[in-house]
Amino acid sequence: MGEKEQSTGGPHFVGTKDELIAARRSFRTLEGRDILIVYQQGVFYALDSYCYHAGAMLQNGDIEYKISLAQGEGIYKGTDPRQKPPVARWYSKGVKQRTHMVTETDGKVYVQLSEATGWIDSDYYQGEKGKVERAKARAAEKEPS
Incomplete structure (x- = not known):
């Protein structure tokens, strides 16, 4: 890897506690990775900014799919038809x-990028192919029906 591609390791300063609380959702690019910092019920979370399902930005509008902010787990509500009722x-x-x-130190908030190995679905939309798919989806949204 070239020098630009190598991880600097972080943690990366992403803003002050007060400004991130006021914003509630804040978009940042760290080492070429787009992330979203979310302030929810007194806690800061950071996760990939593009939804694993279709690449939409989690920062905008309603989120159709439930995602655990702490672990990135996809969750859904359902019923087991074998149960009566x-x-x-x-x-x-x-x-x-x-x-x-x-992490937060002296009113400053930092993000350390995940070092977890293995594929996670949201990784797709951070790569080159995913960027092309995101662009196509945005163009389709703008076309009149």
Whole structure:
């Protein structure tokens, strides 16, 4: 790898605690990876900014798919038809969204990019092929029906 491609390791300063709390969702690019910092119920989380399902930005609008902010686990509510009566409960699809470690020191917030090995579905939209797919999806959204 060339010098530009090598990880600097972080942790990377992403903003002050106050500005990130005010924003609630903040987009950053760290070492070429697009991430979203989310402030939810008193805790900061960082995860890949593009939804693992179709590459949409998690920063914008409603999120159709539930994702555990802490672990990146895809979850959905369903019923087991074998149960009488069927009762809705939460099920896991496994880890789908790459999450990153957030720390805070003296009112400054830092993100350490994930060093987890192995493929996670949201990785696709960080790569070159995924960028092409995201561009196609954005263009399709703008075309009149």
